[in-house]
Amino acid sequence: MTGRVIVITSGKGGVGKTTTSANIGTALAKGGSSVVLIDTDIGLRNLDLLLGLENRIVYTLVDVVEERCKLKQALVKDKKNPNLCLLAAAQTRDKSAVDADQLKSICEQLQEDFDFVLVDCPAGIEEGFKTAISGASEAIVVTTPEMSAVRDADRIIGLLEAKEEIKSYKLLVNRVRPNLVKSNDMMSVDDVVEILSCDLIGIIPEDTGIITSTNRGEPIVNDENSPAGKAYTNVAKRIKGEDVPFLDINEPKGFDAFLVKVKSLLGIKA
Amino acid sequence: MELNKRFIVDLSQAKTPADVVFEISNVLENPEAANRKIWLKLGNIALNQSQILSIKSLISSINSTLSLIECECEQTELAAATLGINTKDVEEELQSELSSLEPESPKDEPSEQYIPLEDYKKDVKMDEPSISESDPALSTDNDESIEQPEEKETFVETVSSENKEDTHKEEETDSSMTSHTESEDEKKEIQTELDSIFDSEVKLENILSEEKDLSQMQNWPLTKESGVDDIEIPEEVMTDEDYAILQMNTQYHKQTVRSGQVIQSNGNVVIIGDCHPGCEIHAAGDITVWGVLGGIAHAGCNGNTKARIRALTLNAIQLRIAESYARRPDHIKNIYVEKSNTFTPEEARYVNGNIVILKTNDK
Known part of the structure; x- marks a missing residue:
């Protein structure tokens, strides 16, 4: 079995790389694939917190690289989903502890046992980024509909294109706020895709549930009512090759739909 | 003048x-x-x-x-x-x-x-x-x-700083872990490994949930009043290992230990301040935290099972004494415990391969 190694990157910090990794990983595992998540953000690890596995980590990526333990010992199994494993980063070291060749060989080993190897990339384009993309053959570029994030994503795509091993890269637009798009205060997803001229793999609406899910250590895909959770589940399906239509996030739902109706009755432009 | x-x-x-x-x-x-x-x-x-x-x-x-x-x-x-x-x-x-x-x-x-x-x-x-x-x-x-309740039974010796690397002890724990048999089914292996590592989880969970979950209070194995003798706390007898700890040097830190910081010592460690989640403290002897312990604490890391971990508020992500591990129960989400004037000082010790936690005022 040869699994797919996918790196999740963005260039800019705070756009949701780690959240995306945790949720796509969980969604893929829920769909029956075996998944391993690698946190390469050494020294600033967060992925374990988002998955609620912080208290289970004994050995880390750095321990594996420095041969203090075997690779399999360092894999932390998820609480709920036995298909999902985490290879955590060390908190007490920095990016220089692991180099590109070492991560590449770890990815190759994991590839044999897992369907998907998802690499959570640190922010920036330095050493940490170069290490993270070293083992990957595919990439997901996370961005938000903001000029700064889009500019950074453009730079990242340039770097990914320059790397031969990366066969394909897809764009994921995170934290889209339909209301702001409608009032022309935010770039639309179409604008972002046009600027970056890159295939789209998902649109994730802004969702306050993300905050609570992060604090609880419970990925939002486990919440079936959450719009962001649904969107991430769809992304996971698209990664597997299913043809899933994009959620129409512009369509108002619930109270918003009611408001639109009232407004139209009163003759106010929505 | x-x-x-x-x-x-x-x-x-x-x-x-x-x-x-x-x-x-x-x-x-x-x-x-x-x-x-x-x-x-x-x-x-x-x-x-x-x-x-x-x-x-x-x-x-x-x-x-x-x-x-x-x-x-x-x-x-x-x-x-x-x-x-x-x-x-x-x-x-x-x-x-x-x-x-x-x-x-x-x-x-x-x-x-x-x-x-x-x-x-x-x-x-x-x-x-x-x-x-x-x-x-x-x-x-x-x-x-x-x-604040004062804990006076601690034994700390001196304040000489010795920063020798404790790498060899990590290898020791490694070898014990690698000795687990490797079956062809790796997933099972991971599971059993984790299970064996966190053998003492149940006890820790019971203890920590004591105040939050009343239904579990009867099962709490460590109070003498509860009458449940799941774990028998042995009589305090001073052994050579105890004396070894008493003879050790003590590193004395007056600081907040933050995420990513590691304190290593060949002797005892005393920290006056909080230890935030993400920090690690490794000591061959005792670890005493005059504050909130939130990170990973490994006492007796050279294999001394008589080593203890004590803190004014014990909320560690993981406790390790010698070669036994215990993790914080999953239901405890408040990673940063609210600061308050009332503390319950607790002490973790090693009893028959398990890590048990005693409230210091139980004695």
């Missing part, structure tokens, strides 16, 4: 070196103690040279000097004398200095009676009139410290 430079600290009620270190560190927090000649009044307590040296270095860290030690114990007196520290009686010295300079301020005399340890600050006095102004500040400090 010569007299103004003096600062008397009465620790005659301190029973162990740990008490002395704790109390001194608290006293030294007072800005009044800086740039002074410190006179130390000790009771019948045996300190060796290195211990006195470390106290001295503690005092010199705030630009003061340790100029006099009054002590009932001969060993301490000898050690102090060899270090060139005056070992005269505080009262006599005070008298002689007063008479040689100014015959005033006799009101400071009544330090004869013994004062409980908690009230040590009341006895911290100087001969200058300006101290009385600072007294209200001292007494408020004092009130706070009384509210």
